[in-house]
Structures are given as structure tokens and as C-alpha cells.
Amino acid sequence: MKKLLIHGGSVVTDTTIERQDILLSVTGEIEEIHPKIPEKHGEEFLDAAGLLIFPLLIDCHVHFREPGLEHKATMETEARAALAGGVGTVCEMPNTDPPTVTIAALADKIRRASKIAGCVIKFFFGVTEDAHLHALRELWTGTSMELKRMKHHCAGVKVFFDHSTGNQKVTADLAGEVFKVCGELKIPLVAHCEDPGINQTSARNQKPETRNIALHSLMRPPESEAVAIERAIGLAQKCQTPLHIAHLSTTQGVALVRAAKKSGVSVTCEVTPHHLFLTTDDYEELGTLGKMNPPLRTPDHRTALWEGIADGTVDCVATDHAPHLLAEKKVADPLSAPSGVPGVETMLPLLLTVAAGQSPQPNQKLKTKNQQLSYSDIVRLCFTNPNRIFSLGQDGIQKKAHARLVIIDPSVSSVITPVNLRSKCGWTPYEGWETTGKILRTVQ
Ligand code: DOR
Ligand code: ZN
Secondary structure (H helix, E strand, C coil): CCCEEEEEEEEECCCCEEEEEEEECCCCEEEEEECCCCCCCCCEEEECCCCEEEECEEEEEECCCCCCCCCCCCHHHHHHHHHHCCEEEEEECCCCCCCCCCHHHHHHHHHHHCCCCCCEEEEEEECCCHHHHHHHHHHHHCCCHHHHHHHCCEEEEEEECCCCCCCCECCHHHHHHHHHHHHHHCCCEEEECCCHHHHHHHHHHHCCCCCCCCHHHHHCCHHHHHHHHHHHHHHHHHHCCCEEECCCCCHHHHHHHHHHHHCCCCEEEEECHHHHHCCHHHHHHHHHHHCCCCCCCCHHHHHHHHHHHHCCCCCEECCCECCCCHHHHCCCCHHHCCCCECCCCCHHHHHHHHHCCCCCCCCHHHCCCCCCCCHHHHHHHHHHHHHHHCCCCCCCCCCCCECCEEEEEEEEEEECCHHHCCCCCCCCCCCCCEEEEEEEEEEC
16 A cells, blocks of 8 residues: 545535645545645555545435345445445434344344445434333443444434334334433434324325325325424423434425524434425326335425525435335335335435536426535535534544545536446436536545
8 A cells, every 4th residue: 555645636524625635644544634745756646636525425314224125235235335426424224124123133233334345334223112212221321342332333213203114113102202211311313204193194085096106295295294393393302302303305394493493402304315306296207216205295395495405404415215126116006115215326416416506307397496505515414414413423534534535526427327326226216317526436
């Protein structure tokens, strides 16, 4: 290994973009970062003139399917997809088989993740029974070396207020207990907010004889999210729980989080690329490839999510990367197709396109006018904020830190094509979309 001089690039942080040379030691540590570092004999040289240098991003919401669902995806395939998409740290959800609801299941995932090079995988713990909550307490307060080491790999707790893939719905009583324990021990609690009662009634009212995929959005309506978020915020306030709302998708949801933040509740939230770029108008073209929970919403909701990004209500963009096989998606009855879309590999290209002042949607009709971002916003939403919220311990681009970088040519366009993607599922809801800003390589 030689030292590496990355010369002439612009380093993007959450507040600045500055021309900086970066010198890496033989072990990959940032030895120097300065506008002008003289080239020395014997160093490797990377010409980054005109290129952007981002920290490897964080995606705080992915489903990598291992163990138990390896036919859909594995840690190895999806970590490769993440890195190809400029994502170097992920927080993985507990709805695997077995689910991550015991210390043994967490230990197994940690062991599997230790074999994955280049991508840091942290895990959320799931709770659907009292015993799981006891295990969580043990994990968080245990004094043995082993438990302390394991806690370091756990990003927090995930609670589903209604069933989704994996059927991890928690009862109302247990949800209250989870909020209490997480409040007491200050464990980040991620909530999937959909109200089971409203979803059930809506599904019954739809009488979906036609089995049209668009009914999926009516069967899990915006009110369902709003009611569940209100409940989660109420519990967080009562129990002083560090609450993070997963995949916020509605106008009402954004308004509730905005108001809760104003009144001092400890709440953060994320939005997904699919809710930022797709709407119910896309069902016609996507069919079941546009089916996920929470579902696609009408365009007015998407506008509200972009407003939430603009005024700082939205803390993170996270993908809810949830690969299913095409064969599973293409079933005769669209409403029984599994919910979830891949996204870890396409998030950064889509966001870079917006930062370049363009729209990745091929159909101008599908565009939303307030779709706006800067390169620094991307670092804030996909690095700084998730890193802080889940205490992930990732260093930014700074002296003495181990370099974990993504190098991007902001001027190069490309078309999203399934054959070029690494996710095992082999499809994307963004097929044919043109993005501006190409991920050239990662350095770590
Ligand atoms: O669409 C979804 N897919 N939503 C979820 O809550 C779970 C996920 C999955 O695991 O497939
Ligand atoms: Zn999810």
C-alpha cells in the first residue's frame, strides 16, 4: 500500500463545499486535508479535479433479508448494492426469519455482518412479546463484555404499529411498555406508523373485488398514518422516548412532526426516495412494483414531504430498501403481492440529480415543483443526521479519521437500468430514469 493523494476535488460537508486536497496514510487514515498539498514522490495520485467528494452515506432503514429470506437478498448482495450506491453504513430491520427479537438472533446477525467487507451493518431489535423487551433491557444494561460489544452493533428498537412484511405488529399495551423502557434507557425507537384499526376498516370498506393495485393506497389511507403518528408522539412525550418516525408519507404526518418538534418533543423522522419521487399516478406503469407500506400517496402528499425537507422537519432520507423477487411481485392478484421496493443503490443518484437542478422523472407530468436540494443537504439528510440520531459513530471527512469517501462526477448522466444494479432482486421502480451525477468510486 502507498499513500494516496486525492487532488483537486471539492469536499462536501453538511454546510460547505470546499476545494481540498486529501492525503491518506498507508492505512487509509486522513493524514492531511488542505486546499493545496504538494505531491510527493512515491504516492499514488487520484485526480479529482471537477469531482465531488462525499462521506460514504448512511441509510438508516434497510431490509437485507438475512437470515431466512436469502432467496430475496443476502447481506453480501445488498451490501454490494449499498456501496455501489455510495452508502457505507446501514441500519437493518428485524423482520427476518428468525426475527431479531432475541439476543441470540442479534448475535447471529452480528456474526454474519462481520464477514461483510466495506459496509457497516447495524441492527434494530424487534419487539412483539414481553420476553423480547426483557432481552432488550438485558442488551442495553448488561455489563458483560459480550453484551457491551453487541450493544454497539444495535442501532435501537423497531416497532410496527400494524402488520407489514414479517407480521411484527405490536399490541397497544406492549407498545406503551416499549416506549417506557426506551424512554428510561434512552434507546432510539423507530416506529412504523400505520393504525391497524383504520387499515382494517378501510380494507373492508374497499370491497376490493376488482383487485386493482391502486386500491392498496386506499386500504392503508393517510389518516391511518396520522393517527398512529399522533399516538407515537403522545407516548414519546409521556415517556421521554427518543422517537424516530420511519418512512413519513403524508401531509398530516409532516404537520404532526413539525408541531411536535416545535413543542419540544424528542422526535425525528425520515422520508423515503419512493415517497419523494413516486405517487399513486405511477401505479399504472409500475403495478405491484409500486406496492409498499406505507403505500404511495397522491401528489399533494409528495409536495408536503419536499416542504418538510426544505424547512428542516424531515431529518433523514432513508430508503426502506425492501427487496422482493420479481416472481413474488408478479402474482395474479396484485393486492396479495408482497410490499416493498429496493432503493439503497438508487437513492444517491436520484438525490444528486435534484441537487444538480434536474428532475430524474422521465415524465415531466410526474414532477413536483418544490423538489429542491443542495449537495450539502444530501450530507445532512443521509449522513450527519442519521449518524447523530442512532449514534452510529461514523467520522466525517476530517483529519485523523479513517477515510470513507464517495467520489462523484456531478456532470455525468446515466440511465437507471436493472442489469447494472447489484441488488439480488434485479429490478427497480426507477427503470429508465435519467440521473445526473455519477458515483465513480468509493475510497476506504
Ligand atoms: O413495504 C414494506 N416492505 N414495508 C414494510 O414495512 C416492510 C418492508 C419489507 O420488509 O418488505
Ligand atoms: Zn421497512
